[in-house]
Amino acid sequence: PEREKLAALAAALQKRPQLKLAVQGRYNPETDRAVLRSAALGRTLAARLGQSPAPDRDPGPVDYSSAETGQALAALFTERFGIDALHALEAELKAAAEKVKTEAAATDKTGVPRGAEEDPGRLAKRLFLRLAAVEPVDDAELVQLADARAKAVIAELSGPRGIPAERLETKASAALQPSDPVTAELVLEALR
Helix, strand or coil, X not given: CHHHHHHHHHHHHHHCXXXXXXXXXXXXXXXXXXXXXXXXXXXXXXXXXXXXXXXXXXXXXXXXXXXXXXXXXXXXXXXXXXXXHHHHHHHHHHHHHHHHHHHHHHHHCCCCCXXXXXXXXXXXHHHHHHHHHHCCCCHHHHHHHHHHHHHHHHHHHHCCCCCXXXXXXXXXXXXXXXXXXXXXXXXXXXXX
């Protein structure tokens, strides 16, 4: 959908050669930081599992049900938080599972909720979420992300859409309010 919007914008710019477009990349400090944290942790995890993901790419989904993944996440968790924190998390999850079984047994006497089976990746998922919450991502990475968004818009318009480079410019990236959706700001200006 965004490419279609850019195609319509490029067509409008082709019809109005006196205009240029200024593009400002923007980022949402909360949502973008969370995504960058998960991606960084995913790359660290992939490296632990013997894979070699590109440093600027998302390594893809995590196989939480894999025993290797669970072991790698437990090792990372232990390194960052200590073995006691790992044991406390395991105990917390075990207590929660027992509570569910007890409540189910009181209602239908089976001890297992209907249609629910034990999730083999439950601990791995929780480890990943806790590790991602503390994964370091600095503001420079957020600005780089916003810059990349602006460059992607410029590349789409100047490449396949044929808008000359002198009619396109980027402005300094900026942060959005946490409640705002992530968008690039596009401003039409008169050529000078």
